[in-house]
Amino acid sequence: MFSIKRTSRVAAGLGLGLTALLALTACNSGSPTAPEGGDDGKDKALWEVAEGVELDSPTFERATEAGKLVIGVKADQPGLGYEDATTGDRSGFDIEIARWIAASLGFEEPDGIEFKTVPSANREQEIINGGVDLYVGTYSMTDARDEVIDFAGPYLITGQGLLVRADDDSIEGPDDLADKVTCSVTGSTPLQRIKEEYKGEVTERQTYSECVEQLLAGQVDAITTDEAILAGYVAQDPDNLKLAGEPFSEERYGVGLADGDTALQEHINTLFTDGGDVWQALFDEYLAPSGVVAEQPAVD
DSSP, rough: OOBBBSSSOOOOOOOOHHHHHHOOOSSSOOOOOOOOOOOSSOOSSSEEEOOOOOOOOHHHHHHHHSSSSEEEOEEEETEEEETTTTOOOSSSHHHHHHHHHHTTOOOTTTEEEEEEEGGGHHHHHHHHSSSSSSSSSOOOHHHHHHHHEEEEEEEEEEOEEEETTTTTSOOSSSGGGHHHHHHEEEHHHHHHHOOOOOOOOEEEEHHHHHHHHHHHHHHHHHEEEHHHHHHHHHHHOOOEHHHHSSOOOOOOEEHHHTTTHHHHHHHHHHHHHHOOHHHHHHHHHGGGGTTTTTTOOOOO
16 A cells, blocks of 8 residues: 655665666666666666667657657656756656666667656647657546556556645645635646635646745745655755645556557556666655655556
8 A cells, every 4th residue: 555654854865876876878688677786886777778679569669760769758846857957957756767768668868868848738639649759747647638648657656735835834734725825737637636626716837836936925825736746846945845734635657658559558567567676766866855755556
C-alpha cells in the first residue's frame, strides 16, 4: 500500500557524483542496467544506451526515422521537471525517467532526445497529433485521458495537496478553502477536483510557477496540485512556503503514449518492472530531499 509522508529530513543525496551517476554511455546491451559501480561505486553509469533495438511500435519507428525521440515535459517543477532559465539544462525525477526510457530505446542526448515543454492543457493533443512521442510530466492516469491516449506505468503515486504561505495557519485542508482563493493549472486533475468537490474561488494559470508568484504576492491564498510537485517548491523556499494538511487524493503518474501503441507501452512497463534499482536511485536523488516518502508502484 502506497503512502506519502512529509518529514523534516534533508537528504544529502546518494553519495554518488550526479554527473557520473547519470552519464549515459553507449554499449552493446539491449536495455539499461542498474549500476554495479566501480571500486568506489562512483564510476558506473546508472544505465546504458541500448543498441540494435527492434520494436513493432509506430512511435518508435517514427522516432528512429527522425533520428530523435521528442519527449513532452514540464519546465517549472523543481525536483520533477525543471529547466534552468540561464543554461537551458533540464533536471528532475521526471526528466531522468524520460532519459532512462529514451536510453532503453537507443536514444541519447544531445542529438537523440528533444525535450519539449508542453502545458497541462495541451498534453493529449500533442500526443494525438504526434507533436511529442512520449509525455513524462506529472501526468495523472485517468479514465477520461485513457479514452484518447494510452499510458505506461504508473511510475509514481502521490496525492493532491495544498501549498500556502509559511505564516498562514488558517488552511489545514480542502474544507478550509470556502472563503479563500486557490490557484491551479488549467487542464490539471487537481483543478477539476477542487472545482467539483470543494467550495471557494479558483483562479487558473498555465504554470505552477505563476501560481507560486501570486501566492507569495498575497494575490491567492493557496495552490493545489500533487504534493510531490508542491514539495519541490517548499524545498526551494522553506522560509516562505509550507504544505498544509494531508494529501486528499491518489494521483498515479504515467507516461503518455499514442493510443494503441501496445508494443511501446509493454516495453516501458517492462523497463519499470525490471529497473527497481534505477527508480530508487532517481527517487532518492530528486524527491527524497524534499521530504516525500514513497515506494515504486507496480505497473498496471
